Amino acid sequence: MSKRRVLWISLVAVMIISSSLFMVGAGTKEAEEVVPAKVGGAGLGYKFILVSHGSSGDPFHSVVKQGMEDAGLVYGCAVQLLFSEGDNAKQVDLMEQAISAGPDGIGISIVDPVAFDEVIQKALDKGIPVISFNNDDANTPNPRLAYIGAAERAVGYQLGKTMQQYLKRGDHVVIPEEVPGMSYAVNRSAGIIDAMDEIGVTTEELDAGYERATTTSRIESYLMGHPETDGILNVGGLTTEVAGMVVEDRGLENKVVVGGFDLLPNTGPAIKKGITKAVIDQQPYLQGYYTVVQLAMMKYGKFAAFDIDTGRGIVDTSNVDEVLELVGMRIR
Amino acid sequence: MSKVQKKTKHRTGNLKKVLRYKDISIVIITIALFTIFTLVNKKFLTKENLFIIVKTTPELGIIAIGMTMLIISGEFDLSVGSTFAFAPFIMASLSERMGLHPVFALIMGIIVGVGIGFINGIITTKVGIPSFITTLGTMMAWRGAVLLASAGFPQAFQRDLPVARLFAGRLSGFPVQFIWFIVFAIIMWIILENTRFGNWTYVTGGNRNASVALGIPVDRVKIINFMIIGGLAALAGSIQVFRMGSAYSNAGLGMELQAIGATVIGGTMLTGGSGTIIGTIMGTIIIFSVENIIILSGAPAFWFRTFVGVIIIVAVSAHVLIQGRRD
Amino acid sequence: MAREAPLYELQGISKSFGHVEALKDVDVQVYKGEIIGLVGDNGAGKSTLIKILSGIYAADSGTIRYKENVVRINNYRDSQALGIATIYQDRALVDSVSIYRNIFMGNELLTPYRFLDKRKMRKEADYVLNESISIGIKSSKQMVGDLSGGQKQAVAIARAIYFRARLLLLDEPTNALSVKESRQVMKFVKNLREEGISSVFVTHNLLHVYTIADRFVILSHGEKVGDFKKAEITMEQLEHMIVTGRSHVN
Numbered sequence: 001m002s003k004r005r006v007l008w009i010s011l012v013a014v015m016i017i018s019s020s021l022f023m024v025g026a027g028t029k030e031a032e033e034v035v036p037a038k039v040g041g042a043g044l045g046y047k048f049i050l051v052s053h054g055s056s057g058d059p060f061h062s063v064v065k066q067g068m069e070d071a072g073l074v075y076g077c078a079v080q081l082l083f084s085e086g087d088n089a090k091q092v093d094l095m096e097q098a099i100s101a102g103p104d105g106i107g108i109s110i111v112d113p114v115a116f117d118e119v120i121q122k123a124l125d126k127g128i129p130v131i132s133f134n135n136d137d138a139n140t141p142n143p144r145l146a147y148i149g150a151a152e153r154a155v156g157y158q159l160g161k162t163m164q165q166y167l168k169r170g171d172h173v174v175i176p177e178e179v180p181g182m183s184y185a186v187n188r189s190a191g192i193i194d195a196m197d198e199i200g201v202t203t204e205e206l207d208a209g210y211e212r213a214t215t216t217s218r219i220e221s222y223l224m225g226h227p228e229t230d231g232i233l234n235v236g237g238l239t240t241e242v243a244g245m246v247v248e249d250r251g252l253e254n255k256v257v258v259g260g261f262d263l264l265p266n267t268g269p270a271i272k273k274g275i276t277k278a279v280i281d282q283q284p285y286l287q288g289y290y291t292v293v294q295l296a297m298m299k300y301g302k303f304a305a306f307d308i309d310t311g312r313g314i315v316d317t318s319n320v321d322e323v324l325e326l327v328g329m330r331i332r
Numbered sequence: 333m334s335k336v337q338k339k340t341k342h343r344t345g346n347l348k349k350v351l352r353y354k355d356i357s358i359v360i361i362t363i364a365l366f367t368i369f370t371l372v373n374k375k376f377l378t379k380e381n382l383f384i385i386v387k388t389t390p391e392l393g394i395i396a397i398g399m400t401m402l403i404i405s406g407e408f409d410l411s412v413g414s415t416f417a418f419a420p421f422i423m424a425s426l427s428e429r430m431g432l433h434p435v436f437a438l439i440m441g442i443i444v445g446v447g448i449g450f451i452n453g454i455i456t457t458k459v460g461i462p463s464f465i466t467t468l469g470t471m472m473a474w475r476g477a478v479l480l481a482s483a484g485f486p487q488a489f490q491r492d493l494p495v496a497r498l499f500a501g502r503l504s505g506f507p508v509q510f511i512w513f514i515v516f517a518i519i520m521w522i523i524l525e526n527t528r529f530g531n532w533t534y535v536t537g538g539n540r541n542a543s544v545a546l547g548i549p550v551d552r553v554k555i556i557n558f559m560i561i562g563g564l565a566a567l568a569g570s571i572q573v574f575r576m577g578s579a580y581s582n583a584g585l586g587m588e589l590q591a592i593g594a595t596v597i598g599g600t601m602l603t604g605g606s607g608t609i610i611g612t613i614m615g616t617i618i619i620f621s622v623e624n625i626i627i628l629s630g631a632p633a634f635w636f637r638t639f640v641g642v643i644i645i646v647a648v649s650a651h652v653l654i655q656g657r658r659d
Numbered sequence: 660m661a662r663e664a665p666l667y668e669l670q671g672i673s674k675s676f677g678h679v680e681a682l683k684d685v686d687v688q689v690y691k692g693e694i695i696g697l698v699g700d701n702g703a704g705k706s707t708l709i710k711i712l713s714g715i716y717a718a719d720s721g722t723i724r725y726k727e728n729v730v731r732i733n734n735y736r737d738s739q740a741l742g743i744a745t746i747y748q749d750r751a752l753v754d755s756v757s758i759y760r761n762i763f764m765g766n767e768l769l770t771p772y773r774f775l776d777k778r779k780m781r782k783e784a785d786y787v788l789n790e791s792i793s794i795g796i797k798s799s800k801q802m803v804g805d806l807s808g809g810q811k812q813a814v815a816i817a818r819a820i821y822f823r824a825r826l827l828l829l830d831e832p833t834n835a836l837s838v839k840e841s842r843q844v845m846k847f848v849k850n851l852r853e854e855g856i857s858s859v860f861v862t863h864n865l866l867h868v869y870t871i872a873d874r875f876v877i878l879s880h881g882e883k884v885g886d887f888k889k890a891e892i893t894m895e896q897l898e899h900m901i902v903t904g905r906s907h908v909n
Contacts, residue, residue: 008458015451055479058582062484180633205633211585212572217388217620218627224381225373225628245576265486265578330485526774528767531756535764538753545735545751546765605755 043076046104048295050288051094053111053135055085060237060262060284064134066330067288075296077104088115095119099126105295109134110142111183120144129298131305133291134284135183145298146305148291150282150312156188156235158312160195162278163233163259169200173231174222176208176215176239188235188261201231208239215242220250229256237262240279244270263315263327271320281313281323285331355610357654358599361647362614369625376625383507385620390513391575393616394568395587396594397520398561400612403595404524405557406537406604407456407463411448412565412591414474416584419445419566421478424489424579434495442566448474449562453555463558471588475581482581491577500574509571514613516564521609533557538605594619597648599655618647664727666691666857667712667743667826672721674707681707683881684721689826692855694848696872698865698901703878705861709828712859713745714738744819745828752811754804758796759784761803762818787821788813809840813847820856827851827858833867845871865901869894879904 050068054061065081072079082098084091091108092115098106099122106123110116110132121143123130129145136147167173175192177185189205196203206222208215219242223229232247234240240260244267247256258276260267270276287310297303313332315323326332370377395412402409423441426432432440452470456463490496501508524530535543536550543550565584573579592602598615600607619640626639665688674682682704689695697705710716712723714732722729725741732738738745752761759780768776768783784799796810803811812832819827829848833841841864848858849871862868868875875892877885877900885892885900 005458005460008454012455012459055582056484059484059486177633204630206627207633207636210582211587211590212576212580212583213388213391214590214623217384218623220384220387221381221624221627224375224384224624225630241576265488266576522774526777528769528773528775531760531764531767531775534756534760535753538755539751542751542753543764545747547736548765601755605753 044296044300046075046077046296046299048072048077048079048105048107048292049098049101049103050079050081050107050133050291051091051098051109052081052083053086053088053091053109054083056083059264060282063284063330063332064288067285067290068292069288070285071289071292071296075292077292077296079292088112092116092119095123099123099128102126103128104299106130107133107148107291107295108144110137110144111135113137113140113142117142129295129305131291131294131298134287146294146307148294148308148310149287150310152184152187153191153194155280155282155312156191157195158191158314159188159233159259159261159278159280160192162280162314162316163231163257164195164199166257166259166277167196167199167201167231171201171230172226172228173201173203173233174206174219174226174229175203175233175235176206176219176222176243178208178210178215178236178238180205180207185235192233192235196233203233208242210238212238212242215239216246219243219246223250223252223256231257231259234258234260236260237264237267240264240276241266241270244276247275248273263320263324263332268320268324268327271315271317274317278314278316281315281332283310283313283332286310355599355608357651358597358611358614360654361650362618364650365618365621365643365647369621372625373628375628376621381624381628383505385617385624386510387507389616389620390507390509391568391572392587392590392594392619393513393613394516394571395561395565395591396598396612396616397517397609398557398564399591400595400598400600400607400609401520401524401533402554402557402561403592403600403602404537404604404607405533405554406540407554407558408467408592409449409452409463409558409561410467410588411452411471411474412561413584413587414471414478415445415448415562415565416569416572416587417579417581418474418478418569419448419562420569420573420583421482421487421579421581423566423570424487424573425481428488428490434490434493438495438570441570442563445562445564445566445569446559447562448566449559450555452562453551453558456558457551457554467588478581482579484581486581487579489573489577489579491574493574496574496577499571509575512571516567517609517613520560524609529553529556534605536604590619593644597644597651599651618644622647663690665689665724666726667741668724668727669708669712670722670724672708672711672718672723674704674711674716674719680881682711682718685878685881685883687876687883687886689857689859691825692852692857693874694852694858694860694872696868696875697859697861697878698868698875698897699878700901700904702880704881705878706830707881708878709745709830709859709861712738712743712826712828739822742823742825743828744816744822744824744826745830746812746815746819746832747830752803752815754802756803757800758788758803758806758814759799761814762787762799762821766822783821784817787817807840808836809843812836812840812844816847816851820851825856827856828861829858830861831863832860833862833864841867865894865898869897877901 052061068079068081082094084094095108096119106128108130120130124143131146131148132144133148173196175189179185193203208218232243234243240262241264243258247253247258253275260279262279267276267279290308298305323332375381419441422444423437426440427434427437452467455461455466499509499512532548532553536553540550569584572583594615595612596602597618598611600611622640622643626636631639667689669687672682672685699705711718714734714737723732730741762784763780768780770776781799788796788799803814832844845867860868860872873889875887875897884904
């Protein structure tokens with residue numbers, strides 16, 4: 001190897017190391033908040049590991065994380081959250097690692113009906129209690145002790161039910177999905193369709209993509225090709241935001257109603273303007289919060305685990321301002 | 333009589349010459365597709381519908397222009413989607429959190445993009461790692477960085493600032509970003525076709541050893557092309573921020589493949605050494621208009637991707653047939 | 660017969676790779692407008708000699724003179740500055756760009772505003788292709804990838820001529836070519852001789868080299884074993900010498 005090349009390699013190495021140090025530095029502030037506060041609450045001193053299918057960059061999961069960390073502070077427990085970034089196999093691996101770390105309890109979001117059965121049983125065999133949060137395997141047997149969260153189909157139905165007042169028999173709605181086939185999309189759209197069927201509204205699903213330029217173009221194209229559309233009922237936050245913007249952009253405020261999920265930056269203003277009629281808040285903070293509380297109580301009082309429905313918050317013009325304030329605090 | 337003969341001969345000669353010209357077949361295919369699409373659905377060729385296509389193509393198209401130059405020089409960049417999120421996030425943060433003037437914030441964002449390109453270029457050329465691997469690594473690294481910096485929460489950016497309107501506003505209804513797309517396409521076309529650097533970009537990708545033998549600084553050529561695509565990805569991401577009024581940590585997901593797709597549909601060879609900017613513009617427009625026509629015509633959700641895939645393969649096959657295959 | 664001084668002169672050139680002596684004390688003179696056939700069996704040292712002249716290898720010992728002045732060839736640029744152009748087997752051409760862009764690559768002509776002067780480059784390229792080596796290339800706008808092997812060889816040579824090469828080093832130039840193409844290449848190497856450009860022609864094909872060379876330098880195991888004008892040696896004798904490696908004694 002030439003001297004010059006060695007020089008370059010070392011230069012790049014220095015660059016990488018220093019930039020990663022910089023990033024760690026940037027992240028420390030956040031990390032400090034996770035450190036268990038012995039002073040907080042009862043100071044139980046338990047250690048829990050939570051394995052999520054989500055990605056650290058998803059605002060939804062960031063709020064779940066906030067709920068977990070807050071509960072950890074209140075109960076004086078150490079909470080470690082691992083993300084698999086949507087990779088089921090990786091999530092099983094993370095679960096294995098969690099088991100060998102020997103925590104006092106494990107929470108897991110179960111996004112596959114069979115993939116996690118074995119590894120959850122393994123944890124239980126070792127005496128580590130496991131409960132599921134956010135996503136559950138409700139249709140096939142699974143050894144997890146309880147589920148903390150909302151049922152996706154019920155959540156979708158709730159949106160449809162809320163939107164019924166803005167639609168009438170013979171109307172048509174489109175259901176854009178960021179990733180058709182993902183379990184949340186399948187179940188929420190099924191729930192929406194149930195509610196629309198009740199009042200005789202026709203529905204069509206749209207593969208909207210998950211990149212904003214593409215999503216914008218596809219939703220606009222749909223409205224162009226289907227001028228009979230009276231509503232856009234979204235299963236995810238990204239399309240909810242884009243749909244509101246598209247309707248405003250095309251001046252269809254009085255013709256097309258929008259409903260969906262989450263409060264991304266442009267969704268709040270769209271609710272205030274009356275373009276987006278309502279969004280469902282899954283209350284992710286509570287999903288994280290109660291998971292930790294449940295695990296702590298199971299250890300503390302040897303209580304039996306039980307399911308907790310974290311509810312379905314409806315956000316519309318009546319409460320959007322106060323919810324937005326809480327969004328800023330990462331509670332909603 | 334002989335005069336007439338001569339004239340027709342001249343004409344067919346010209347036609348051949350025109351067909352031989354490297355950009356013409358993609359233009360023919362685009363026109364053919366637009367004709368077919370109009371026959372399929374007469375709404376396709378309305379001003380209103382074309383505006384839909386024109387509004388969103390620039391975000392991908394600007395990246396695809398940079399990708400074209402980089403692929404011609406013989407390298408790839410998979411990190412553009414992450415740069416598309418990271419650099420504008422820096423811009424939005426500097427402007428909104430630190431109160432920097434939005435124009436300076438935009439300039440800083442573009443400098444960050446150029447810097448990302450520089451790092452990609454240095455690692456690829458000086459350390460000697462294939463750019464596919466280098467940029468796969470930096471793709472993850474910068475996505476991680478933007479996640480860390482944002483904690484997943486979008487960073488707001490005022491949509492009605494003059495700079496935002498300059499890049500993503502409307503000019504009597506027409507989306508300004510498309511004008512910028514064309515402006516950058518023309519600049520890059522001039523650079524690629526009419527400057528020494530452009531010629532070096534072609535020959536570096538076409539035959540690296542020959543270029544080295546003739547004293548062309550191939551590493552420098554590649555690094556500069558990495559920097560160009562980094563800067564363009566930052567600009568494209570900023571345009572999306574101006575349009576949406578927010579910088580998102582998950583922006584630009586999957587854009588690297590779309591950009592490579594647009595480039596290849598436009599006739600650029602993945603092996604390097606040949607390709608054109610005009611082809612890439614057409615490639616980008618084809619991607620968005622194919623999606624548009626399929627949705628306009630009411631294809632069911634789960635068949636959608638299949639239709640897009642089939643039409644793209646058909647279009648590229650026609651391209652190969654017209655132009656003749658080159659190895 | 661009093662003869663003018665050689666244009667290029669190699670004296671006592673030796674080169675070893677580890678224990679292998681590739682060249683041992685080799686002397687070669689190249690006169691203006693002369694085609695030299697550099698012949699010898701595999702491993703005789705022909706390629707090493709060519710690479711020393713083109714600046715890829717440095718000789719261990721010996722001197723190189725250009726117009727009687729001692730010169731050093733340390734790299735490709737030095738070699739080019741001395742008017743030496745090497746036509747590589749892979750021809751150092753870019754298939755995916757046009758002929759004129761190939762000819763001017765690395766030496767582009769620019770307008771006063773620093774843009775490529777494409778018109779002038781095309782004109783010059785067309786001129787050098789048609790006047791110097793006319794081989795039936797219609798337009799310098801053609802892609803090099805669309806040319807035949809012989810035409811590509813011609814483009815590489817045209818580039819050398821345009822940049823005022825005085826000595827062409829042709830390493831197996833007819834290797835990958837058809838019979839017709841080989842004939843073309845030999846024809847324009849001959850034409851160049853008329854313009855005073857010298858060539859060193861390395862080939863296995865004795866028939867080719869015997870047809871066009873004025874003089875033969877025979878190498879065997881790194882040593883020069885013969886240096887004859889064409890009139891002094893028959894093709895059979897040449898072949899015999901290459902095989903046996905012995906100087907022919909008449």
